Amino acid sequence: MKRYPPAFPPAYPSSTAGKHVHKKQFGQHFLHDPGIIRRIVQAIAPRPGERLVEIGPGEGAITLPLLREHGHLTVIELDRDLIPRIQAASAGIGKLDVIHADVLTVDFTALAAGNPLRLAGNLPYNISSPILFHCLDHADAIVDMHFMLQKEVVDRMAADPGSKVxxxxxxxxxxxxxxxxxxxxxxxxxxxxxxVDSAVVRLTPLPPERRHGADPALVARIVRHAFGQRRKTLSNALHDVVSAEQISAAGIDPRVRAEQLEPLAFVRLAQTVQAG
Known part of the structure; x- marks a missing residue:
């Protein structure tokens, strides 16, 4: 098994020396367990020629092993105090491109420029869902995503219909x-x-031929209303969006609750509404 050096050098140049003060507003929790770091890098398995982008490199726990494996990495960091530290730590390891920005403002499609990205990162738990939805808006420009998230969130992401989450x-x-x-x-x-406990998840955007053809905004609206009040039946939860007749026309019992429907059932509802 390949051995990895320490996650970051033991000392920084004088301009970046000193312990970083963790900032609660950025949701900073820095990974330091070498065994977990090794497993994450092995899961990502970077290959030559790929465009790797890390969201929130922090102090470089995942950044530096990825650089050693691949040689070139782009990182997106909001905390300006961390940027000189990660630049100093990566010196001599590989080429590191730093984007100082809020990830929610980054246009991943433009960043990819026709060469799809592989995303990774230990996401700030306080805004993980907005980041996930932002990435989905650029799914055509993304090969896959490996994210560290709150385990409860990962459980919800992977949950089957009928599950409490x-x-x-x-x-x-x-x-x-x-x-x-x-x-x-x-x-x-x-x-x-x-x-809280955390977990790493792999998200792989579906190829275009496997994606639904319904209006994405309408699907999102139906799903939002359907789960807005989980204890209500579909006919009650969706009365402002989809009629009971339309729910039945989509082959769905209006008396069921949202958590009983598979994801594609919401697509059928949207397609029924679109058909008039």
């Missing part, structure tokens, strides 16, 4: 991607430790 996030992600939980990560693998 099956909901809007499950449906919207599964309509666009295959969802594969990979690694469970305990709080002690981070500094500072979060108050």
């Amino acid at each position: 099956y909901g809007r996030l499950s449906v919207m992600l599964q309509l666009s991607c295959s969802v594969q939980p990979l690694i469970n990560v305990p709080p002690g693998a981070f500094n500072p430790p979060p108050k």
